[in-house]
Amino acid sequence: MRNNAKHFSVVSVLILVSTVLLYPMLAGNIPFTEIxxxxxxxxxxxxxxxxxxxxxxxxxxxxxxxxxxxxxxVVPMLYIVSVFRRQPGDETxxxxxxxxxxxxxxxxxxxxxxxxxxxxxxxNLYFDLVSADEGVQERTVxxxxxxxxxxxxxxxxxxxxxxxxxxxxxxxxxxxxxRDVIHxxxxxxxxxxxxxxxxxxxxxxxxxxxxYLEQTYNAQYFTDKGYMFNELRFTPVFVPDSLDxxxxxxxxxxxxxxxxxxEICGTSHWAMYATVFVLSPADYALVTExxxxxxxxxxxxxxxxxxxxxxxxxxxxxxxxxx
Amino acid sequence: MRKIFVNLYYIxxxxxxxxxxxxxxxTGLTTYYGLITLRSYLGYEVYATGSAYDEPSxxxxxxxxxxxxLLFAGVLTDWLGxxxxxxxxxxxxxxxxxxxWTRYINVDVNHKVIGIQYxxxxxxxxxxxxxxxxxxxxxxxxxxxxxxxxxxxxxxTLFSSxxxxxxxxxxxxxxxxxxxxxxxxxxxxxxxxxxxxxxSYWISVPAASLLLVGLYVGGWDTGWVGYPTHSTTTxxxxxxxxxxxxxxxxxxxxxxxxxxxxxxxxxxxxxxxxFRMPIFVWAALSAAFLQATVTQTVGVALMMVIxxxxxxxxxxxxxxPAELAxxxxxxxxxxxxQHLFWFYSHPAVYVWVLPGLGVISELLPVFSRKPLFGxxxxxxxxxxxxxxxMLVWAHHMFTAGMPAAWKAPFMVSTLFVAIPTGVKFFSWxxxxxxxKLVFPTxxxxxxxxxxxxxxxxxxxxxxxxxxxxxxxHDTYFVVGHFHATIFGGFIFPFFAAIYYxxxxxxxxxxxxxxGKLHFWLMVPGFWVMSLLQMRVGMLGMRRRIANxxxxxxxxxEQALITFxxxxxxxxxxxxxxxxxxxxxxxxxxxxxxxxxxxxxxxTPSPIPEFNYNTPIEIVGEPYDYxxxxxxxxxxxxxxx
Numbered sequence: 033m034r035n036n037a038k039h040f041s042v043v044s045v046l047i048l049v050s051t052v053l054l055y056p057m058l059a060g061n062i063p064f065t066e067i068x069x070x071x072x073x074x075x076x077x078x079x080x081x082x083x084x085x086x087x088x089x090x091x092x093x094x095x096x097x098x099x100x101x102x103x104x105x106v107v108p109m110l111y112i113v114s115v116f117r118r119q120p121g122d123e124t125x126x127x128x129x130x131x132x133x134x135x136x137x138x139x140x141x142x143x144x145x146x147x148x149x150x151x152x153x154x155x156n157l158y159f160d161l162v163s164a165d166e167g168v169q170e171r172t173v174x175x176x177x178x179x180x181x182x183x184x185x186x187x188x189x190x191x192x193x194x195x196x197x198x199x200x201x202x203x204x205x206x207x208x209x210x211r212d213v214i215h216x217x218x219x220x221x222x223x224x225x226x227x228x229x230x231x232x233x234x235x236x237x238x239x240x241x242x243x244y245l246e247q248t249y250n251a252q253y254f255t256d257k258g259y260m261f262n263e264l265r266f267t268p269v270f271v272p273d274s275l276d277x278x279x280x281x282x283x284x285x286x287x288x289x290x291x292x293x294x295e296i297c298g299t300s301h302w303a304m305y306a307t308v309f310v311l312s313p314a315d316y317a318l319v320t321e322x323x324x325x326x327x328x329x330x331x332x333x334x335x336x337x338x339x340x341x342x343x344x345x346x347x348x349x350x351x352x353x354x355x
Numbered sequence: 356m357r358k359i360f361v362n363l364y365y366i367x368x369x370x371x372x373x374x375x376x377x378x379x380x381x382t383g384l385t386t387y388y389g390l391i392t393l394r395s396y397l398g399y400e401v402y403a404t405g406s407a408y409d410e411p412s413x414x415x416x417x418x419x420x421x422x423x424x425l426l427f428a429g430v431l432t433d434w435l436g437x438x439x440x441x442x443x444x445x446x447x448x449x450x451x452x453x454x455x456w457t458r459y460i461n462v463d464v465n466h467k468v469i470g471i472q473y474x475x476x477x478x479x480x481x482x483x484x485x486x487x488x489x490x491x492x493x494x495x496x497x498x499x500x501x502x503x504x505x506x507x508x509x510x511x512t513l514f515s516s517x518x519x520x521x522x523x524x525x526x527x528x529x530x531x532x533x534x535x536x537x538x539x540x541x542x543x544x545x546x547x548x549x550x551x552x553x554x555s556y557w558i559s560v561p562a563a564s565l566l567l568v569g570l571y572v573g574g575w576d577t578g579w580v581g582y583p584t585h586s587t588t589t590x591x592x593x594x595x596x597x598x599x600x601x602x603x604x605x606x607x608x609x610x611x612x613x614x615x616x617x618x619x620x621x622x623x624x625x626x627x628x629x630f631r632m633p634i635f636v637w638a639a640l641s642a643a644f645l646q647a648t649v650t651q652t653v654g655v656a657l658m659m660v661i662x663x664x665x666x667x668x669x670x671x672x673x674x675x676p677a678e679l680a681x682x683x684x685x686x687x688x689x690x691x692x693q694h695l696f697w698f699y700s701h702p703a704v705y706v707w708v709l710p711g712l713g714v715i716s717e718l719l720p721v722f723s724r725k726p727l728f729g730x731x732x733x734x735x736x737x738x739x740x741x742x743x744x745m746l747v748w749a750h751h752m753f754t755a756g757m758p759a760a761w762k763a764p765f766m767v768s769t770l771f772v773a774i775p776t777g778v779k780f781f782s783w784x785x786x787x788x789x790x791k792l793v794f795p796t797x798x799x800x801x802x803x804x805x806x807x808x809x810x811x812x813x814x815x816x817x818x819x820x821x822x823x824x825x826x827x828h829d830t831y832f833v834v835g836h837f838h839a840t841i842f843g844g845f846i847f848p849f850f851a852a853i854y855y856x857x858x859x860x861x862x863x864x865x866x867x868x869x870g871k872l873h874f875w876l877m878v879p880g881f882w883v884m885s886l887l888q889m890r891v892g893m894l895g896m897r898r899r900i901a902n903x904x905x906x907x908x909x910x911x912e913q914a915l916i917t918f919x920x921x922x923x924x925x926x927x928x929x930x931x932x933x934x935x936x937x938x939x940x941x942x943x944x945x946x947x948x949x950x951x952x953x954x955x956x957x958t959p960s961p962i963p964e965f966n967y968n969t970p971i972e973i974v975g976e977p978y979d980y981x982x983x984x985x986x987x988x989x990x991x992x993x994x995x
Contacts, residue, residue: 073890075890091823094816094820098817101813106806106809108788109806112788113802116788116789116792117793118793125791125980126723126791126981127981129726129981130726130729130976131726131728131730131732132729139778143773143777144771147770147771150770150820151763151767157822158759158762158822161825212588213585214584214585216754224825225826226754226756227755227756229690229756230584230674230689231673262756292895292897296576296578296585296898296899298576299507302901303902305904
């Protein structure tokens, strides 16, 4: 019995050490400090939306849980495998221990409590993520997915665009619909994803963007008509760049991220990309201005904005030739 | 030389397998061309899809061909005999006048023969599915399209069929373990319904051949989930064969599940109360209960897609033709399919994993010479996983567009799966604690299983959490999680079981050195593969893509994943060589080489036709290692 207590305390210390070492390796930060490690196993893409920042604590909590639970199983296993071996020539059995009710109740109840806490936290966070912030003017953009590309429609300007142009810090509300099969709108840097279902009841061939042109912008009209949309909200934010001092939160350079279809939709599913350009509010105002009298056409990007985007476009398309 | 010809004669002319396949081809082709002739005679448009195959005729012909297989193979002979009042007693042993080994390629009712048939089928199909994985992993080893430039449909077909073919293989493996071990462990002479048992095995053969025909007629690019509206509109006709093969395989599941539940209920030896059964039986029972109760819903979903494609009933089609919409006909809903599909397909994972976890719980006490810690709690946790597992299906649809409020209960039930699973982990560690451990190959695989299943288990909550799933859904993180769960919960325990019961099945010992080589290649290989899959998924790698964006910066990881896949493939070949070569070795294993207390080890190896030469009686607890003279199984002798 005395031996057992010794084993038990050694293993407990080892579990603690393992958890403390494992967590930074998984998550890439050291808790209670500002230190960020240059490499971590579960690296995330750069956080480019408010939602990505909101989700970060949940990811870190999950990594902490993984580090602890991994240690609590693997450390005793390695210890047992190296200590409790049968000695050569020993043919007897091990001690007869068939169970311990107190321990069994503990390792059932403690996980139940943990699970309930996690569920409540998740549920609150989820509602914060998906609901619109009160008192903030959202910008709605309609999205249509089809094999194998995306089309965006700005109801306030009445213009179409093959890529999504948004302003930094402006909350975006996407109302999405598919023309054929299920697609899924995902920008890894924004951390949020939403499937795009084919809901159009009237006609597969209908170009729903054209319908908005003839109506004043009124989502209720389409809901009444039986149109349904899959909704997604995000707010693009400033992404710092340690190598570029001229890129500041007040005067940011444009950033580009790829929309990646995440639901198998046939032959060229892998290449179903679009690009999200996050512009500074000033640049976005220029785009809005240039498209004031452009209803029903493809979006016009003014010269001075396009000049900033040329390099980004070249980089995006260079490596695999896919826009 | 003459012996080879005689054996070939038995295989080609006298085996149910070859007869069945010939029958399937004959009935299938006859029906197909008969229907085409009839349809063109009646003025219908044949080959309407512009393809070389006529889809409606193909579907009906496939269904008929399955019946053709069963008739020609003789699976239905006894039952048809009953219809005309013929008395058909159960036939035991090889077919009249044939050598003993031909039992394994003929319709046989003995549960051990059927178990071996399942086992061999499982390994062969695993190899096929693994080969497909290796091919598409080679494509993904580097960015750019190397193997299938301009022909991504082949890639899409490969990963889709990898999924469903592996599922058929795993169900076969579950059938192998349940059939071979279940009746032995409860002291029964056979399953409760031997003919139905044989039907369960043989119906999965034409199901598998339909899937292979599906590859031939164009493949399918829907993934193994086959979501409408993609599966209802894809022009690749293999999707019909995939749906039918999946559907037919469901009969195998339902029948074998029912059989196992009834066998456990009615066929236990004297004294074998439920809490005295070897723990594997509890796991197999939970899995069988699931198989018999949830498989039907996926059958409904698949058949609805088949009917929608063939007859045009728009169950899942949200986009109606204008003339129908004008008449006020309501549209279908693609989400309905996802609910029906996952109501089965999530618990299906537990059907595979529960028997595997049962093997872990069964083997640990033997190799640590200690009782299983918390037997009753582990037994009930299997039932708990099965029951909770039936209520979690919509967590596969967190991003699909359900109303937000629907998601909360599914998140809670999903996270609750962690509790019975955690009970199992803690009990395993407590079983090992202070044991006297030995490490032959089966024990190594059990420890490997625990470590790999742990990876799967720990990557579960982050996916079950509603918020983090918004990022991780449909990424390679899910692929990593899923493979860790299935390898740790089924593949590694299955291999452990093969090594562990190999002496009982053959009376010979496998080669220990090759077994250890297999372990030391496969488990580290799998760790590398699965962990890197999770890493690239977190970084933005999507599932089911033929080419990945080099801007993600995951080229090293992708190459390593492919390399690890190749290692895993080679290591499995080593196991197969070991199993075949050891059969002809002179290493007699003896009756009970591991010193187990379980009933099946108390009977001679190889096992007699009816398992126990004299009936057994249970007089104690199954895992009383460490108590001098504690009895579990006693053999009744005449006069007692």
